[in-house]
Amino acid sequence: MLDIAADLARWCAEGRAFAVATVVGTSGSAPRGAGAALAVDAGGTAVGSVSGGCVEGAVYELCREVAETGEPVLETFGYSDEDAFAVGLTCGGVIDILVAPGPHAGGPAADVLRAALAAAAGGEAAAVARVVGGPAALVGRALLVRPDGTYEGRLAGPLPDLPDWDGTALERTAAAEAAALLDAGRTDTVAVGAEGARCGEPVTLLVEVSVPAPRMVVFGAIDFAHALVRMGKFLGYRVTLCDARPVFATARRFPEADEVAVRWPHEYLADALAAGELDGRTVLCVLTHDPKFDVPLLTAALRLPVAYVGAMGSRRTHQDRNRRLREAGVTDLELARLHSPIGLDLGARSPEEVAVSIAGEIVAARRGGTGVPLTGAHTPIHRERRTAGERRAGDVA
Structure with missing residues (x-):
């Protein structure tokens, strides 16, 4: 739901009636993960997607029905052996979809959902935890959780169908x-016991998170940077172009960049780190291939807990740069984090092709891909998300 928050927040402000279909469970080769959403208003306007096209028509009709009746529906869609063109996922996966009316319908979670949509639409970091499975009186209730751990909404207190219900422990567990x-920047489902432990009557929570866009910093105002800045924006990054040469680093030359910084790269990196602007999702692309810029920049970058550090240059440049970095005190373990020469082997030549090559390597590093062709390969197409405990330092959500 939060992935289409801008549209839904606007619909709320306009007083529109609508329903939202949200993926709350997946198995097999499901095309989209938990939290993917499709919303339809009373007039039939649709935004979002839950399956990449496989079951959109059926879900659209469910949304129109729920927008009118106000009654939520939980539906499961899967592959049909009898008729591959029947409503289902021909990729072989199974998805559970909860279709619920929007905040216009009222209910105990209406204010929480409005606040969550407003926060996500405004680019704020926030999470909304909704009960999507468990005692009927709890299903649909929600908490809005802020980065500092404070939250809005209630799961605790007596409920109409559960007069003796306390729920304080469940509420605290859901918020935690x-x-x-x-904190991990990850949407997922969580199963807990009704008393807040990992046992007891099960309660399933869908936790959707909204975090500011991850950072991509492109160092070097060269022709390849033009294409890479555009590609970074396409992938959803907040992109900064940094170069120490004011004649090249201008907003006019890089209109797609969110920021153009005329700074020595290593100084910009130090200030960005001090300001808390770099995190485990940050991508650093060094295109300068000039030792006076590269060595101090990479010496600092390879010691940061960022998601990706790549550097452009020929293999000869790469070998010379590694020698200089070792002389500057960079260890072999730190050097192993460097993607250089940057990008995947696509035979790329033009700036646009090189940008695709770099973007492919970034996505592979982010998602745990191999970069090999899927044709003839035995690798999974859709990888399961790892739990927070399985994530490596520097992973991207």
């Missing part, structure tokens, strides 16, 4: 789980 996933 949501805060942990928010």
Whole structure:
């Protein structure tokens, strides 16, 4: 739901009636993960997607029905052996989809959902934990959790169908789980016991997170940087172009960049780190291939807990740069983090092709891909998300 928050927040402000279909469970080769959403308003306007096209038509009709009735529906879609063109996922996966009315319908979670949509639409970091499975009186209730651990909404207190219900432990556990996933920047489902432990009557929470866009910093105002800045924006990054040469580093030359910084690269990196602007999702692309810029920049960059550090240059440049970095005190373990020469072997020549090559390597590093062709390969197409405990330092959500 939060991935289409801008549209839904606007619909709320306009007073529109709508329903949202959200993926709350997946198995097999599901095309989209938990949290993917499709919303349809009373007039039939649709935004978002839950399956990349496989079941959109059926889900669209469910949304229109729920927008009218106000009654939520939980539906499962899977592959049909009898008719591959029947409503289902021909990729072989199974998805569980919860279709629920928007905040216009009222209910105990309406204010929480409005606040969550407003926060996500405004680029704020926030998580919303919704009960999508468990006692009927709890299903649909939600908490909005902020980065500092504070939250809005209630799971505790007596409920109409559960007069003796306390729920304080469940509420605290739900808030803690949501805060942990928010910190990891990851949307997921969590199963806990009704008393807040990992046992007891099960309660399933869908925790959707909204975090500011990850950073991509492109160092070097060269022709390849033009294409890479555009590619970074296409991938959803907040892109900064940094170069120490004011004649080249201008907003006019890089209009797609969110920021153009005329700074020595290593100084910019130090200030960005001090300001808390770099994290485990940050991508650093060094295109300068000039030792006076590269060596101090990479010496610092390879010691940061960022997701990716890549550097452009020929193999001869790469060998010379590694020698200089070792002389500057960079260890072999730190050098092993460097993607150089940058990008995948696509035979790329033009700046646009090189940008695709670099982007492919970034996505592979982010998602744990191999970079090999899927044709004839035995690698999974859709990889399962790892739990927070399985994530390596520098992983991207």
